[in-house]
Amino acid sequence: MQEREIDAHLRGMWPDRQHEDFQWTAGPVQERLPGFHVRRIAPLRPRESWVYVSIGGYQAGVPRREFVILSPVESVRHVESLAMVAYFHSLPGHRVEIGSIVNLGHPWLEGSEADRFLASPPYSLEHEFWRTGDSGEDVEFTWLVPIYSEESEYAKRRGIEALEERLEKRGVNLVDPRRTSVVGRW
Template identity: 35%
Template sequence: MDLIKKIEEHYLINWGECTEYIFNDKEPIHNLLPFFKVLKFKPNEKRNSWIYATCGMSGEDKEQGLELFILAPTENNFLINLLVAIAHYYASGNMLGLGHTVNFGCAWYEKSRCDHGLISLPYLDGPELEWLETKSMNIRFLWLIPITEEELRYKKENGLEALENIFEETEFNYIDPFRDSVV
């Protein structure tokens, strides 16, 4: 439980006040991660997006933990369920980390072409957010960026750096659910 408090504090230091703590102990994930929750941050003067972030995805039995967050233009409860599903996948012993991708199973917004997520560095927040050192483990906080099927294929063929370079060159709008593919 102490680890959960440290993760919460880390988010609060970086993003300010949390709008909502979403915890449902009836979800199957609580058999694997009993204190897991999703935190929701509303837009503020620094950022024009909603933030949904895992809290406790790291568990307590790993040498290095992982927490993920996703940015959104509007409130979107699908993102809560998405993060719960990803955390359950990770807690079940599956590997996730920088450069990995996840299949959302559907578009993150209705009529969006983005139905996958790329686990990336937290470029907008930098190293202040990326790492939290605790007595029991180091925790890495990474950004889950919604991407299209074409962008996923491009990443597989050309590598993470090539895709991220195109993101930077095109100045793509990472919170626009209806954006075109950059490739």
């Protein structure tokens, strides 16, 4: 039931865009989250973001959570990253909650130095997108915002809110893989 609701929710949010699903078969994600896949939603106009959404992360338990990556370019790397984050989230004691920072171990996109994700509400998307759940079992969508290692350290020392304030104050384009860090190197 959840998968159909998520599909309807995504198609309702982006009815005119092309939707395509991708399986990730490498690694153990399918063992923990059977049927896990990623929906890629193509932009209509050149300056719009590609939207990548996990489908199957909700199986990890309450809160039922799916993950979103916004990107200026199409990349299979996002399918892999979402599979990795959903798998990590499915492990007891490793839930990815709002404010969590996930170290990818590699740049989120080729040509970027940002190698971590900050789990955040999907502020840049319409508020109607944030949650779905006609069956009484809501699914929350969590935006994975690419950040730099020094931004991660700053958040650990000063708090997530302090980092979010800096990002907002500087007016950075969070999906620009070549954006500069909003904090100095430690």
